[in-house]
Amino acid sequence: MAVTLEAVQAALQSITDPNTGKDFISTKAARNIKLDGADVSLDIELGYPAKSQEEALRKAVVAAIRAIPGVGKVSVNVSSKIVAHTVQRGVKLLPGVKNIIAVASGKGGVGKSTTAVNLALALAAEGARVGILDADIYGPSQPQMLGLAGQQPESRDGNSMEPLEAYGVQVMSIGFLVDVETPMVWRGPMVAQALDQLLTETNWKELDYLVVDMPPGTGDVQLSMSQKVPVTGAVIVTTPQDIALIDARRGLKMFEKVGIPILGIVENMSIHICSSCGHAEPIFGEGGAQKLCADYGAEFLGSLPLDIQIRELADGGKPTVVGAPDSRAAEIYRSIARRVAVKVAERARDMTSKFPSIVVQND
Ligand SMILES: Nc1ncnc2c1ncn2[C@@H]1O[C@H](COP(=O)(O)OP(=O)(O)O)[C@@H](O)[C@H]1O
Ligand SMILES: [Mg+2]
Numbered sequence: 001m002a003v004t005l006e007a008v009q010a011a012l013q014s015i016t017d018p019n020t021g022k023d024f025i026s027t028k029a030a031r032n033i034k035l036d037g038a039d040v041s042l043d044i045e046l047g048y049p050a051k052s053q054e055e056a057l058r059k060a061v062v063a064a065i066r067a068i069p070g071v072g073k074v075s076v077n078v079s080s081k082i083v084a085h086t087v088q089r090g091v092k093l094l095p096g097v098k099n100i101i102a103v104a105s106g107k108g109g110v111g112k113s114t115t116a117v118n119l120a121l122a123l124a125a126e127g128a129r130v131g132i133l134d135a136d137i138y139g140p141s142q143p144q145m146l147g148l149a150g151q152q153p154e155s156r157d158g159n160s161m162e163p164l165e166a167y168g169v170q171v172m173s174i175g176f177l178v179d180v181e182t183p184m185v186w187r188g189p190m191v192a193q194a195l196d197q198l199l200t201e202t203n204w205k206e207l208d209y210l211v212v213d214m215p216p217g218t219g220d221v222q223l224s225m226s227q228k229v230p231v232t233g234a235v236i237v238t239t240p241q242d243i244a245l246i247d248a249r250r251g252l253k254m255f256e257k258v259g260i261p262i263l264g265i266v267e268n269m270s271i272h273i274c275s276s277c278g279h280a281e282p283i284f285g286e287g288g289a290q291k292l293c294a295d296y297g298a299e300f301l302g303s304l305p306l307d308i309q310i311r312e313l314a315d316g317g318k319p320t321v322v323g324a325p326d327s328r329a330a331e332i333y334r335s336i337a338r339r340v341a342v343k344v345a346e347r348a349r350d351m352t353s354k355f356p357s358i359v360v361q362n363d
């Protein structure tokens with residue numbers, strides 16, 4: 001019996017990519033299907049980074065194709081290709097940056113920066129080119145969390161800045177440019193200018209993702225940033241506490257208003273595990289983030305426990321994903337990162353770069 005293209009496609013439809021919940025035909029990941037007599041070869045091109053998953057996915061695809069009666073040699077190549085996806089209408093993409101992921105919270109102290117940095121490190125660990133921009137003018141903490149405190153970006157041309165680097169991630173922070181020890185009174189235009197500079201005058205180098213640690217809250221600064229920065233999607237961080245959830249709701253609405261899709265919600269400090277006896281206690285309440293997700297049709301991306309190791313590693317400049325990669329918390333961060341990347345990949349592609357810009361000349 002001859003092996004047919006239809007049989008190969010049916011085999012590919014019979015298995016589900018656990019990351020997308022879809023098969024490789026409907027995600028269009030299966031490419032270059034070639035039949036040579038009974039031999040089958042094909043590529044699986046994922047739209048999200050998945051270094052830790054590639055081998056398992058390859059094996060699953062090979063097994064499905066091997067099950068076709070009469071099949072000969074089977075060769076499957078799995079890789080990732082991350083492309084730029086659409087942003088708010090009328091906002092131009094940043095040079096050197098394919099996708100911006102805004103990490104936001106309705107209020108400070110909920111773990112936004114900790115989540116942002118671990119998300120960035122997890123995307124990088126899966127093979128993506130990643131940057132992190134610390135735009136939190138009220139309390140920049142990425143220099144400390146990435147072991148870069150006290151350093152300053154270099155400028156090669158006197159105009160633009162080179163990002164610093166930690167654990168393979170490109171880093172720029174408002175904290176590199178102002179003295180964090182001296183509290184500053186920020187006036188509106190100064191803030192806008194400083195943030196604009198950080199974003200556009202940094203020489204980001206071919207980033208698949210730029211994670212932006214947003215200033216907390218939903219005031220003018222946040223609103224104007226979410227209107228001007230070309231964001232592919234936002235991740236909202238909240239604790240299960242009522243007051244944080246009320247603020248998270250405001251955050252959701254703000255992004256909705258400016259046309260930025262919500263990729264999902266991360267619940268942080270959801271449960272406290274006692275380090276001496278191991279009993280679990282929901283210090284900040286329970287179930288609130290799930291309810292918020294249900295109300296807004298947003299995805300619940302995952303929850304992190306209140307865990308002293310998360311704090312110690314972040315404060316020590318080596319966040320969980322790189323400081324304790326085998327921990328349960330690191331696994332949760334990686335799973336959140338995978339979902340975020342998959343959700344980004346599901347967005348429509350950016351086509352603006354495909355069209356020549358039209359210049360109207362009056363002469
Ligand atoms: N899941 C967690 N468990 C324990 N401590 C945490 C957790 N998440 C964050 N922290 C700690 O809580 C403090 C506030 O977190 P941070 O990320 O700076 O919040 P935000 O950026 O929202 O102000 C930091 O000291 C951080 O290390
Ligand atoms: Mg912060």
Ligand SMILES: [Zn+2]
Nearest residue numbers: 274277278279
């Ligand atoms: Zn106890």
